[in-house]
Amino acid sequence: xxxxxxxxxxxxxxxxxxxxxxxxxxxxxxxxxxxxxxxxxxxxxxxxxxxxxxxxxxxxxxxxxxxxxxxxxxxxxxxxxxxxxxxxxxxxxxxxxxxxxxxxxxxxxxxxxxxxxxxxxxxxxxxxxxxxxxxxxxxxxxxxxxxxxx
Numbered sequence: 001x002x003x004x005x006x007x008x009x010x011x012x013x014x015x016x017x018x019x020x021x022x023x024x025x026x027x028x029x030x031x032x033x034x035x036x037x038x039x040x041x042x043x044x045x046x047x048x049x050x051x052x053x054x055x056x057x058x059x060x061x062x063x064x065x066x067x068x069x070x071x072x073x074x075x076x077x078x079x080x081x082x083x084x085x086x087x088x089x090x091x092x093x094x095x096x097x098x099x100x101x102x103x104x105x106x107x108x109x110x111x112x113x114x115x116x117x118x119x120x121x122x123x124x125x126x127x128x129x130x131x132x133x134x135x136x137x138x139x140x141x142x143x144x145x146x147x148x149x150x
Contacts (some may be wrong), residue, residue, distance in 0.1 A: 004118040004144035013054045
C-alpha cells in the first residue's frame with residue numbers, strides 16, 4: 001500500500017470512529033421503558049476494533065514519514081514545516097482581518113482608531129506564506145503516491 005492510500009484510509013477511519021462515537025452517545029440513555037435504537041456494547045466493540053486499526057495505521061504512517069527522505073530532511077520534517085506555515089498563515093490572516101476592519105465615527109468626540117500595521121505588507125506576507133505552503137504540500141502529495149507504507 002502506498003503512503004497516500006494509508007492517509008486516505010486514516011481519514012476514513014477517523015470519520016467512521018466519529019460516527020460511532022455519535023451513535024454511542026445517542027444510545028447511552030433512553031427514556032424509562034424504551035429500548036435504545038442500537039446496542040451500545042456492540043458499538044463499543046466496533047469502536048475498539050476501529051481504534052486498534054487506526055492506531056496501527058498511524059504507527060505505520062509515522063514510521064514511513066520518519067524513514068522517507070524529503071529535500072534536506074525527512075517527510076516528517078516537511079510535515080512539521082507545513083504545519084508551522086499553516087499556523088503562521090492562520091495568525092497573519094486573523095491579524096489582517098482585524099486590521100482591515102474600519103470603524104465609523106458618528107461624531108468628532110468618539111475615539112479614532114488607527115492601524116498599527118501596513119495591511120498591504122501583511123497581505124503580501126500571507127500570499128508568500130500561502131505559496132510556500134501550496135508548493136510544499138504539492139511536493140509532499142506527489143511523494144506520498146510513490147512511497148510504500150512501512
